[in-house]
Each structure stands twice: as structure tokens, then as C-alpha cells.
Amino acid sequence: MIYITRKEHFNAAHRLYRSDYSDARNLEVFGKCSNPNWHGHNYELFVTVKGNVDPETGFLINLKTLSSIINTFVLDRLDHKNINLEVDFMSGRLASTENLAIAIWEQLESPVREAGAALHSVKLYETERNFVEYFGN
Amino acid sequence: MIYITRKEHFNAAHRLYRSDYSDARNLEVFGKCSNPNWHGHNYELFVTVKGNVDPETGFLINLKTLSSIINTFVLDRLDHKNINLEVDFMSGRLASTENLAIAIWEQLESPVREAGAALHSVKLYETERNFVEYFGN
Amino acid sequence: MIYITRKEHFNAAHRLYRSDYSDARNLEVFGKCSNPNWHGHNYELFVTVKGNVDPETGFLINLKTLSSIINTFVLDRLDHKNINLEVDFMSGRLASTENLAIAIWEQLESPVREAGAALHSVKLYETERNFVEYFGN
Amino acid sequence: MIYITRKEHFNAAHRLYRSDYSDARNLEVFGKCSNPNWHGHNYELFVTVKGNVDPETGFLINLKTLSSIINTFVLDRLDHKNINLEVDFMSGRLASTENLAIAIWEQLESPVREAGAALHSVKLYETERNFVEYFGN
Amino acid sequence: MIYITRKEHFNAAHRLYRSDYSDARNLEVFGKCSNPNWHGHNYELFVTVKGNVDPETGFLINLKTLSSIINTFVLDRLDHKNINLEVDFMSGRLASTENLAIAIWEQLESPVREAGAALHSVKLYETERNFVEYFGN
Amino acid sequence: MIYITRKEHFNAAHRLYRSDYSDARNLEVFGKCSNPNWHGHNYELFVTVKGNVDPETGFLINLKTLSSIINTFVLDRLDHKNINLEVDFMSGRLASTENLAIAIWEQLESPVREAGAALHSVKLYETERNFVEYFGN
Numbered sequence: 001m002i003y004i005t006r007k008e009h010f011n012a013a014h015r016l017y018r019s020d021y022s023d024a025r026n027l028e029v030f031g032k033c034s035n036p037n038w039h040g041h042n043y044e045l046f047v048t049v050k051g052n053v054d055p056e057t058g059f060l061i062n063l064k065t066l067s068s069i070i071n072t073f074v075l076d077r078l079d080h081k082n083i084n085l086e087v088d089f090m091s092g093r094l095a096s097t098e099n100l101a102i103a104i105w106e107q108l109e110s111p112v113r114e115a116g117a118a119l120h121s122v123k124l125y126e127t128e129r130n131f132v133e134y135f136g137n
Numbered sequence: 138m139i140y141i142t143r144k145e146h147f148n149a150a151h152r153l154y155r156s157d158y159s160d161a162r163n164l165e166v167f168g169k170c171s172n173p174n175w176h177g178h179n180y181e182l183f184v185t186v187k188g189n190v191d192p193e194t195g196f197l198i199n200l201k202t203l204s205s206i207i208n209t210f211v212l213d214r215l216d217h218k219n220i221n222l223e224v225d226f227m228s229g230r231l232a233s234t235e236n237l238a239i240a241i242w243e244q245l246e247s248p249v250r251e252a253g254a255a256l257h258s259v260k261l262y263e264t265e266r267n268f269v270e271y272f273g274n
Numbered sequence: 275m276i277y278i279t280r281k282e283h284f285n286a287a288h289r290l291y292r293s294d295y296s297d298a299r300n301l302e303v304f305g306k307c308s309n310p311n312w313h314g315h316n317y318e319l320f321v322t323v324k325g326n327v328d329p330e331t332g333f334l335i336n337l338k339t340l341s342s343i344i345n346t347f348v349l350d351r352l353d354h355k356n357i358n359l360e361v362d363f364m365s366g367r368l369a370s371t372e373n374l375a376i377a378i379w380e381q382l383e384s385p386v387r388e389a390g391a392a393l394h395s396v397k398l399y400e401t402e403r404n405f406v407e408y409f410g411n
Numbered sequence: 412m413i414y415i416t417r418k419e420h421f422n423a424a425h426r427l428y429r430s431d432y433s434d435a436r437n438l439e440v441f442g443k444c445s446n447p448n449w450h451g452h453n454y455e456l457f458v459t460v461k462g463n464v465d466p467e468t469g470f471l472i473n474l475k476t477l478s479s480i481i482n483t484f485v486l487d488r489l490d491h492k493n494i495n496l497e498v499d500f501m502s503g504r505l506a507s508t509e510n511l512a513i514a515i516w517e518q519l520e521s522p523v524r525e526a527g528a529a530l531h532s533v534k535l536y537e538t539e540r541n542f543v544e545y546f547g548n
Numbered sequence: 549m550i551y552i553t554r555k556e557h558f559n560a561a562h563r564l565y566r567s568d569y570s571d572a573r574n575l576e577v578f579g580k581c582s583n584p585n586w587h588g589h590n591y592e593l594f595v596t597v598k599g600n601v602d603p604e605t606g607f608l609i610n611l612k613t614l615s616s617i618i619n620t621f622v623l624d625r626l627d628h629k630n631i632n633l634e635v636d637f638m639s640g641r642l643a644s645t646e647n648l649a650i651a652i653w654e655q656l657e658s659p660v661r662e663a664g665a666a667l668h669s670v671k672l673y674e675t676e677r678n679f680v681e682y683f684g685n
Numbered sequence: 686m687i688y689i690t691r692k693e694h695f696n697a698a699h700r701l702y703r704s705d706y707s708d709a710r711n712l713e714v715f716g717k718c719s720n721p722n723w724h725g726h727n728y729e730l731f732v733t734v735k736g737n738v739d740p741e742t743g744f745l746i747n748l749k750t751l752s753s754i755i756n757t758f759v760l761d762r763l764d765h766k767n768i769n770l771e772v773d774f775m776s777g778r779l780a781s782t783e784n785l786a787i788a789i790w791e792q793l794e795s796p797v798r799e800a801g802a803a804l805h806s807v808k809l810y811e812t813e814r815n816f817v818e819y820f821g822n
Contacts (some may be wrong), residue, residue: 001546001548002509002512002513002543002544002545003543003544003545003546004508004509004541004542004543004544005541005542005543005544006540006541007539007540007541008540009264009265011176011177011178011264012176012177013150013174013175013176013177014177016332018330029331029336030331031338032216032217033217035217035218035219037150037218037219037222037223038150038175038177038219039148039149039150039177039216039217039218039219040148040149040150040151040175040176040177040178041148041177041178041179042178042179042264042265048544053507053509053510053513056429057440057441057505057507058427058504058505058506058507058509058510059507059509060509060543062440063541064442079169079176080169080170080172080176081172081174081176082172082174082175082176085174086174093332094331094332095332096327096331096332096333097278098276098278098327098332098333098334099327099332101276102276102327127146127148127179128146128179128281129280129281129282130278130279130280130281130337131278131279132276132277132278132279132334133276133277133278133279133322134276134277135275135277137275138820138822139783139786139787139817139818139819140817140818140819140820141782141783141815141816141817141818142815142816142817142818143814143815144813144814144815145814153606155604166605166610167605168612185818190781190783190784190787193703194714194715194779194781195701195778195779195780195781195783195784196781196783197783197817199714200815201716230606231605231606232606233601233605233606233607234552235550235552235601235606235607235608236601236606238550239550239601265555266554266555266556267552267553267554267555267611268552268553269550269551269552269553269608270550270551270552270553270596271550271551272549272551274549283812283813285724285725285726285812286724286725287698287722287723287724287725288725290469292467303468303473304468305475306764306765307765309765309766309767311698311766311767311770311771312698312723312725312767313696313697313698313725313764313765313766313767314696314697314698314699314723314724314725314726315696315725315726315727316726316727316812316813353717353724354717354718354720354724355720355722355724356720356722356723356724359722360722367469368468368469369469370464370468370469370470371415372413372415372464372469372470372471373464373469375413376413376464401694401696401727402418402694402727403417403418403419404415404416404417404418404474405415405416406413406414406415406416406471407413407414407415407416407459408413408414409412409414411412420675420676422587422588422589422675423587423588424561424585424586424587424588425588443627443628444628446628446629446630448561448629448630448633448634449561449586449588449630450559450560450561450588450627450628450629450630451559451560451561451562451586451587451588451589452559452588452589452590453589453590453675453676490580490587491580491581491583491587492583492585492587493583493585493586493587496585497583497585538557538559538590539557539590564743566741577742577747578742579749641743642742642743643743644738644742644743644744645689646687646689646738646743646744646745647738647743649687650687650738676692677691677692677693678689678690678691678692678748679689679690680687680688680689680690680745681687681688681689681690681733682687682688683686683688685686
């Protein structure tokens with residue numbers, strides 16, 4: 001069993017708030033992140049897959065294949081988007097880093113399996129000092 | 138003459154577009170950055186000041202003073218904001234990294250001078266791979 | 275189960291030595307780190323907590339809460355201090371990175387639990403090339 | 412149980428190809444990495460060992476010992492070398508990052524054990540965006 | 549006048565040696581870098597251009613244009629190549645970082661000017677700890 | 686004219702204070718940095734030299750030579766030392782980053798010239814967010 005990780009990034013706008021909270025309550029819970037006019041981040045995404053090395057190629061998975069999966073299922077839908085308004089797989093979910101990491105896992109699990117590997121973890125940096133890791137439930 | 142640099146950061150949303158361009162023309166010139174629903178960045182800001190070392194303190198400028206100036210005149214007005222809608226010193230300007238670096242210079246030049254140093258440069262990273270430097274005109 | 279990490283830093287002085295060793299023996303075992311006049315580091319600290327996402331906020335833990343815990347229980351007692359002389363929770367312990375990581379874990383475990391999460395790991399960089407991780411015993 | 416990691420680096424040339432593949436097939440599977448004239452990388456290597464803290468020294472393992480083991484068993488044989496042509500422990504293996512990480516583990520496992528610790532993982536960056544981790548089988 | 553920088557990277561193999569030196573002399577002057585079987589690097593390239601901001605777009609130069617120039621004139625000819633054997637603009641030159649930075653400048657100066665900006669500097673990292681800067685002669 | 690930079694690092698303890706200030710005044714001016722029990726840093730040092738490329742070697746200066754100069758004249762005297770107590774070239778000077786950068790310049794200027802290059806700048810990071818540059822007077 002070996003693990004290989006691909007680092008990608010995307011830029012997006014978001015806002016943390018609940019429509020059933022007052023503005024004051026949103027500000028209290030979510031701070032500056034509740035700004036109604038949005039703010040944004042350069043997200044860094046680390047996708048780790050695991051499996052056995054193919055003795056013919058020396059690869060666990062061809063990184064071009066892995067990168068292509070991440071682009072198709074995640075980056076094309078998130079990069080330069082508004083997470084609250086434009087990302088179908090985040091619809092109805094609070095746009096927290098935790099929820100975004102879980103949703104990215106859900107997009108990647110099947111296509112990674114179909115490519116012959118197993119998804120091990122999704123690690124998502126919102127800023128250089130804050131990141132979330134999800135390993136499936 | 139010695140130079141000292143303070144690195145700060147802020148997160149913001151923005152959009153590159155001209156209201157006198159059609160949507161198609163905005164997309165052609167500004168690409169994904171013209172998304173009407175905004176996107177955002179973790180901006181990294183390097184402010185460099187120059188001057189002589191005070192023989193009594195060994196400092197060119199007390200970094201607490203410099204950091205306080207940057208916070209008051211720049212970060213408090215930019216962090217977690219929408220650059221197009223909420224930042225007074227960017228009003229009427231295209232929200233490009235170039236224009237933002239020049240506008241940050243304009244906010245900092247006087248207060249740095251009043252603190253006894255001279256502003257040397259503003260260096261602004263929009264992403265890890267793109268940055269702008271401005272040294273005044 | 276999800277994991278969230280907060281990166282913090284502090285600067286401190288320390289020295290590696292045993293009072294029951296001769297100077298020569300201290301130098302042999304601890305090298306330049308045994309310098310009686312101290313040396314110091316910019317320590318980087320990564321604190322990882324785990325738990326479930328609160329469906330109301332989308333948070334595992336509010337990062338302001340986590341950062342506040344780390345500041346109160348660790349950074350305020352370590353930053354710009356002499357680890358051998360001034361840090362009560364290191365009293366009587368060799369000031370190695372290993373012992374420091376374990377002691378930081380001990381300071382954080384209870385307050386993180388009281389905040390509704392579980393401490394998962396403490397990762398402590400002494401230099402860019404050396405770091406220790408502790409996951410509890 | 413505590414974990415300590417040492418980061419090292421080396422520069423090397425390599426090529427991904429199979430002599431039983433045609434040039435066209437090599438290009439299809441391995442892309443630009445199959446270039447017959449070689450290419451190379453600045454590899455970053457993170458070696459993690461685990462064990463108990465020695466109460467006398469406060470160390471899991473003396474980092475000078477660990478660094479010396481990595482230099483003797485890995486770096487002296489890899490740094491500024493051609494992985495396909497000059498590295499005995501890669502003889503007969505495809506020079507992929509996966510195979511290289513596994514081979515590095517095999518070189519380090521015994522000497523780390525003889526030094527009183529246990530090898531936990533080998534993490535090898537081929538580029539800033541691609542890395543492999545191996546924890547033994 | 550404003551400055552904008554684009555960071556790119558490429559991987560390549562090379563060797564430092566002179567055919568009119570003996571092997572012993574090559575080893576003495578160039579050390580491990582003279583290995584006849586090659587070694588390689590992940591080069592980081594920072595290209596800085598300068599000029600005025602276009603008031604219509606807010607850009608000094610469209611970064612897609614700059615990136616395209618760097619790809620066409622430099623990266624496509626260097627990435628995953630052997631600098632000594634396969635890079636026409638390095639033919640007859642020692643493959644040192646100094647000479648490579650100068651040669652990259654020569655490839656970029658005209659196309660950057662034709663795109664309406666002026667090339668300011670080429671900064672080339674061979675390793676994280678060694679880099680060269682060239683500003684033209 | 687070309688510029689080459691070598692990055693080195695050292696760890697040291699220091700304290701900012703004036704013996705002719707009261708403790709309260711030291712605290713007011715120098716903050717936590719005036720702690721009588723010292724604190725310390727992982728300093729990053731970038732030394733840039735300039736000159737012409739030697740057509741025979743392709744080098745401005747052999748980096749082994751430059752690294753050796755920095756080690757002999759700076760690092761051996763600073764690494765794992767107390768800057769206030771043990772570093773002769775800082776004797777009688779406040780241990781600020783500004784003064785340290787100037788003093789490092791003074792140590793390096795002659796030996797770099799004797800090695801056939803010209804010292805261009807000394808850049809010294811005290812923390813990741815604060816650094817000083819000195820280009821001579």
C-alpha cells in the first residue's frame with residue numbers, strides 16, 4: 001500500500017451566514033466572514049489516493065489521470081466561482097471549509113475508484129494557517 | 138540607508154470587468170476573472186520602508202508602528218471586503234492587482250513619512266505565481 | 275469525523291543540557307545546543323483537533339475559539355520566553371522538541387475537550403528541517 | 412510514542428520508460444518523463460521515525476544520528492546521480508517516485524532500528540505538487 | 549512605472565563540465581555537478597516585466613499573454629529536456645545557472661517588447677538555496 | 686553584470702534593551718523583545734553578490750567558495766550563539782535586525798571582493814514576516 005498526493009488550487013468567493021439568523025447573530029457567529037458583499041480565498045487542495053504499485057508502470061495511478069479527475073469533478077466547478085451561488089454540490093450547505101472538504105470528497109470518491117485507486121484524504125487550506133482534512137466517514 | 142519589510146495578508150473578493158464592455162468582451166479580456174458573481178484571493182502584501190537606523194533604538198522604524206499603519210490605512214479597509222463595492226480608495230478604478238498596489242501605496246506614503254521613514258515599495262501577491270511591485274512614480 | 279488544524283508560531287530561547295553532566299559530556303550529547311549562553315528558534319506549532327461538523331454552523335470548532343485556547347494555554351506562556359527558566363509547564367524537563375510537544379499537548383487537551391472537540395495532534399517545528407508530532411499516549 | 416521527522420533533499424536525473432515498450436508506447440504512458448536524454452528533479456525527502464523519549468536526553472533519537480543514517484544509506488548514493496544508471500538499490504526497477512520511496516524505506520529500515528527507533532514513513536516530493544508516502548507493507 | 553512578475557517552473561537535466569578539462573579537473577572545478585551521467589533540478593523561473601498600466605484594462609500586460617510568451621519561448625524548449633544536449637539556445641554554452649538565466653533573457657526580450665512591455669529581470673532558482681538574477685547588460 | 690544569491694540560516698538568542706533605560710522604558714520601546722532571560726530566532730540570511738560571468742567556468746563565483754566565506758565570517762560566529770554576549774562583531778551594538786544586517790555586510794565585504802566578486806546585498810529575515818535589506822552605505 002502506497003499513498004500519492006496531488007496539490008491543486010482554486011480561487012473562489014464565499015460567505016458564511018445563515019438566512020435564519022439576524023445580521024447581528026451572523027456577525028457574532030461568523031465574524032467578518034459573514035460580509036454580505038462576499039470575500040474570497042486562494043484555496044490549496046491536496047488529494048491523496050492509495051493502492052498498490054502497478055509493476056508494469058511503477059505507478060499507483062498516472063498523475064495525469066488523477067489531475068484530470070480533480071479538474072473535471074472539482075476545479076472546473078469551483079475555480080473563480082462563488083461557492084454559495086454557483087457550485088451545485090454545495091447547494092443548501094453552509095460554505096465552511098469543513099463542508100467544502102466533505103463535498104469535494106464526495107465528488108472524487110467514485111471517479112478515483114473507477115481509475116483503480118482508493119481516495120484516502122482531502123486536505124483543504126483556506127488560508128496558510130487554517131486547513132481541514134477529511135478521510136471519509 | 139537600510140530597508141525593512143513587513144509582510145501582511147488580507148482576503149477579499151473582486152471582479153475584473155468594465156461596465157461599458159459587453160459580457161462577451163469582458164470575458165474575452167478578463168477571462169474567468171470577469172465572473173459577475175465574484176471570486177476572491179488571499180492577498181499577500183509586502184511593505185518596504187527605507188531610512189537610517191536610529192542609533193538609540195537600533196531601529197529604522199518600530200515594526201509595531203509600521204504594522205499599525207498598515208492595519209489602519211490598508212487592512213482594516215480591505216480585509217474580508219469586496220474590492221469593487223466596499224473599498225473607498227478603489228472607487229472608480231478597475232480592481233486589478235496593478236491598480237490595487239498603486240492605491241495601497243497612496244494610502245501608506247504619508248503615514249509612513251510622518252512616522253519618520255520613507256515608503257520604498259509595495260509588493261502585492263494575488264496568487265503564489267503572480268505579483269506586482271510599485272515604487273511610486 | 276473531520277480534522278481541523280491551526281498553525282501558530284512563537285519565538286523562544288532554550289538550551290539542551292543536564293546539570294549532572296560535565297560540560298564536555300553536555301557538548302558531546304547535545305552539541306551546540308548546550309551553549310550556556312542560550313540560543314533560540316522561531317517555533318511553528320500546528321494544533322489539530324477532530325470531531326463532527328455542527329450542522330448549524332458548518333464548523334467543527336470556531337477557529338477563533340481554537341486560536342484563543344492556543345494563545346491562552348500555550349503562546350502567552352512560551353512566546354519570547356526562555357523555555358528552561360520561565361515556562362512553568364517545562365519545569366524539571368529537558369527543553370527538547372519532543373518534551374515541548376508533549377507538554378503543549380498536556381496544556382491543550384482539557385480546554386479543547388471543554389470547547390467540544392478532541393485534540394488529535396500537536397506538531398512542532400524547531401527548524402524548517404526538524405519537527406516532532408505527538409498524538410497522546 | 413512520539414514521531415520525529417528530518418527533511419533532506421537531493422538532486423538527480425531519471426527517465427521513466429520500459430525497454431520492452433516502443434518509443435511511441437513509452438511516450439503515451441510516461442509522457443515527457445520518457446525523454447531518452449533524461450530530465451531531473453530537486454527531490455525533497457521527509458523521513459519520520461517513532462519511539463519513546465529517552466528520559467535522560469529528552470530525545471527519541473539524536474537528530475545527528477538520524478541525519479547521518481539518511482546521508483550514508485540514501486543521499487550519498489542518490490545525490491547528483493542518474494537514478495536509472497547509477498543507483499544500485501534501484502537497479503531493475505522503474506524510476507518512478509513510488510518505487511523510489513519504497514526503495515528508500517528498504518535502505519533505512521534496518522539502520523534506524525539499530526539506532527533504537529522505528530521507521531514510520533518515507534515521504535518523497537518529486538515536485539512541489541506531487542509526493543508519495545510509504546509506511547512499509 | 550509598475551512591475552509585474554510571473555512565476556513558472558520546469559524540470560531539466562544538465563551537467564557542468566568542459567570537454568577540454570580532464571575528468572579530475574572537471575571534478576575539482578564543478579564537483580558533483582560534473583557527473584557524466586547527468587543530474588537535474590526543478591528550476592523556478594521568475595520573469596519580471598515593467599511598464600505603464602493601461603487605463604482601459606488596469607493591466608500592465610495581460611498575464612495570459614506573458615505566460616504564453618514564457619511557455620513558447622522558454623518552457624517548451626527547456627521542460628523535461630537535457631540542457632546540454634537538447635536546448636538550442638544553450639548550444640556551445642556551459643550549462644550554469646548564470647548562463648541559463650542570461651540565455652532565457654535573450655529569448656524573452658523581443659517578444660515581451662512586442663507585447664507592449666519591457667523585460668526587467670529574469671530570476672532563476674536552481675535549488676531553494678541558490679538563485680541568479682539578470683537585468684540585461 | 687549578473688547577481689547570484691546564497692541562502693543560509695542560523696539560530697541565535699538575543700535581547701533588545703539599553704542598559705541606560707529603566708526596565709519599564711525598555712519594555713515600552715522594545716516590548717517582549719526586552720525579556721532579560723532572552724528569546725531567539727531561526728534567522729534566514731540571503732547574501733547576494735554581483736559581477737561578470739567567467740567565460741571559462743560559466744560562474745560568477747563558485748558557490749562553494751561563497752558558502753565557505755559566509756560560514757567562516759558569519760555563521761561560525763553566530764550560529765547557536767547569544768548575539769548580545771558572544772558575537773564580537775556585535776559588541777557594543779543593539780542586537781536589532783537592522784544592526785545585525787549591517788554588521789554581517791561588514792564581515793563579508795572584503796572576503797567577497799578577494800574572491801573576485803562584489804557584495805551587493807545582505808537580506809536578513811528575523812521572522813517569516815519581518816526582514817531587513819542592506820546594500821552598503
